[in-house]
Amino acid sequence: MMKAYALLGGPKDQWPSDLKKQLHAAKNTGDLIIGVDRGAILLQEMGIDVDLAVGDFDSLSAKELSELEAKARDIRYSNPIKDDTDSELMLKVAFSDYQVSELIICGATGGRIDHFLVNIFTFLNPEFLSILERVRIIDRQNKIIYLNPGKHIVEKVSEYRYFAVAALSSVKGLSIKDARYDLKDFDSEYIKVFSSNEFKEDRDNFSIEFNDGIVAIIFSKDVDRYQNIY
């Protein structure tokens, strides 16, 4: 089973700070490298050959597209009329055709909010229920994982101080145990985000349980806000 990285077209200032290094290391160990739309060009600019490129590529110049077509091992063109979004097509190809075991998505955040929401809510589409627990979305200060109903133990990720529990759909019987702020049998008809929770000092995990719906765990850290110059 193959691990995969996908780079979407989101702004570079939201990328994990060591992304280029991570991607070169992944390439060297034989992980699948996926570029979605302009993400494919950004990978090439970093000197990383794209294994799979997905998109309608309408934001690319003719020169960029022909270079990509010459270099990428596999290209899939999404339909501009768009039954599938680029992200949806990428997920289908990665998990069906390439049978990837784990997919790390970068370049999914920042910039246009409509793109961002599409990227994080794609997993509510029922056809992705079977793969959503194998996906991680990572940016400069956040990591998102997705959970199906059931009982889960969530392990601490050392670089992130906080976590949020986000019911992304209606949810039933949501309980959080052994965290700084616990929750018991919460039901909601609409999206609800419990933010700024933390792991207990003496524990490296917490447990979460729910009967219905989809929940995301959003790990996050503060970054130096003064690095952003107004």
Add this chain to the structure above:
Amino acid sequence: MMKAYALLGGPKDQWPSDLKKQLHAAKNTGDLIIGVDRGAILLQEMGIDVDLAVGDFDSLSAKELSELEAKARDIRYSNPIKDDTDSELMLKVAFSDYQVSELIICGATGGRIDHFLVNIFTFLNPEFLSILERVRIIDRQNKIIYLNPGKHIVEKVSEYRYFAVAALSSVKGLSIKDARYDLKDFDSEYIKVFSSNEFKEDRDNFSIEFNDGIVAIIFSKDVDRYQNIY
């Protein structure tokens, strides 16, 4: 009826580029200026006196808090145990106590994704249904407005090329008419975002109608992606 601006604690690099100018102009015309948590300090740093400060202020130093308490006309402290989030308390105070007619929220995007999701999904709370159409969230390249069920005409905002229609909850009978991509009687049980729609060349508006749920219109524009240096 008073117009209001609220600045939240989100990173400056996502602020509208002319925010400081907008806020000084608003202050001069007597609009209410609201700072939420660290947003109150950021306003003071721009030389703008805060009319209303809301938050638990736990990220502020003792010196910052005492300066804020000396200068802000009205301070409301949210409960750290948090029945209300800072955003929720701010909405209640602005619309109930100050009876504002329109609220423009900045600093709501970027940075921690849990904060961002809380900021944009707060309006699903049934107690805010009556005010959600008077709220706008604005950042560097997006403007979000919210709609209750019914028929609406959405006017073009010249600086934004694209718009998305986002069903933020389950939705029934969603139709879009007279846009580049129309939609007819769409139902969904979960969040669905129709992104990258555009106004027709010969029209300055489109119409939208739905029977149940909450819909956001997300206006957006591309910005020069190369201004972000990796």
